[in-house]
Amino acid sequence: MSNSIRTASQKSRYESLLQAVSTTDILAICIVADPDAIASALALKRLFWRKVKKIIICRVNAIKRSDNLAMLRYLHIAIPYIKQIDTTQVTNWAIVDSQPHHHKSLSNIEFSILIDHHPPSPVLTVPFMDIREEYGATSSIMVEYLRAADINPSAKLATALFYGIKTDTDNFARSSIAADIKAFHYLYPHVNRNIIKKIESSEINKKNVADFRKAFDALQFVGDTVYIHMGMVNDSDSLVIIADFFLKMVEATWCMVSGIYGQKVIIIIRNAGFRLDAGKVASRLFGKLGSAGGHKSAARAEIPVSVFISEIGDLSKVSDFMKDKIKKR
Template identity: 60%
Template structure:
């Protein structure tokens, strides 16, 4: 090579479709390891819930000693008592994304989500994306594994660990076990045999006493106040329980209430809405055999914001400015009710 000649670095090849189902976990892990180098500092971004937290922990373990450093950042403010208990009891190391310095990062990863799922996630180009939600056509990365039929992202990560013969520590196994447990709602939500296999594999390694403690940490005085307001605002449309909470200080209360009120024998649907900041958030839970929560959320609210999910769980987030010409904030309850009547 002549003096002064610069070597042109090849542009990374991006995957614009996930791995085919026939691709083994061993082959995927080989590709995963080829995506990083020993000098890399990796940022793992998550929308923190138990499944995402566990997935980030597993990816950190998989890449241990293969890269220089791993940092985990969450885009949401974590307020749910059980999630905070999980982080405290399992000593999870993560930071809010406001502390992220992009100049320090050489590789980017996203687990249990896709860039379009959150405006803060959409700001970055990812080298690694591992998810189990419905594939969004705009999603691309050097390593792209999206398994829509899986009940939990933690199942995918457990399969990677097994493929690379990495025995999970009790801490990691407990996190993954709880991630599968919560995202499948104890296998009440749609899941497949792979979820069951991962759950059974992790069982001997997991600390079940910690699981019990985390699960018993769900209620706070603020949560109970939310339940009182929900009782006062509960409306039934045949088998659909609907609750509009108005303005809320924490959007997670909408999820907690939706999960709880679906337990009523009269309800096969529970829809809970509220305004957080400048967004209308609508949570869907479906326990029936008819219709799909994700497609229902998309058809009702997709034209104004992000909406979608799984068969039994879904979410819509609508900027208020997108609907201000159609409805006042004080009339949101009636506006949503009219739309629910079309289900």
């Protein structure tokens, strides 16, 4: 966040945000779709309602998790791929809950607006940029903008934001601050809690039963860490679902799940302990081989297969490599 925005009141932040668009703009809000990003995009769209000519929300990733698909279905949300929209008509771009370096499809877009809670890239140059990495969810930041604009969220928007905060903070088990709780409390009276229940009960489906079977067979303990190597996977989100699930084991303080997706070795890390930071652990263990980072309780690393093979050995060594890294944690 720039110094001027960091020190500004929320009301002046909102006024600065409005200066980033014009009434003739066709605004595209681009996201790496997950519940927090989807909700934040809906909130930004509401903030700019009748303030620009047209607003489009688009995504750069596939949505495959059954709970995320349930969110779209129950809240009647449609978010097309970026390739499905006519980008030649777009005059202004915004991004929420992500940054250009997070996805290759974002890297060539010139954004005017960026609102996020992930650690910032040191090379970001966006005219309006509000990054608050201490927040547990971007949805919490967007609630503050709505309140500064004196906008009461509809049941649909409130439910989306509420669920965005729930998922990104893992019901406040992950890093969060008082502002997240305040936003959550503010939204509560407006939320359709029956829809929340339906979405949350949609995590497991017939397609990922085989993944769970494989995970149970591959499960190993290295100290207080559950480690599972899933081998080749068709969907990297399956690694996230497995990591979240197996952290629930009584004996586990950490869970690390690895898998090979496309041309990358992907490592998902979850931490329920007090002492270490998952993001810092990911950076220390894997940062020299690829991209790695995250929050105190959740992190991710991606190592190009070519780098792994040249530096470590063939892909049959992933499991041994991981167990050695876990011991050095």
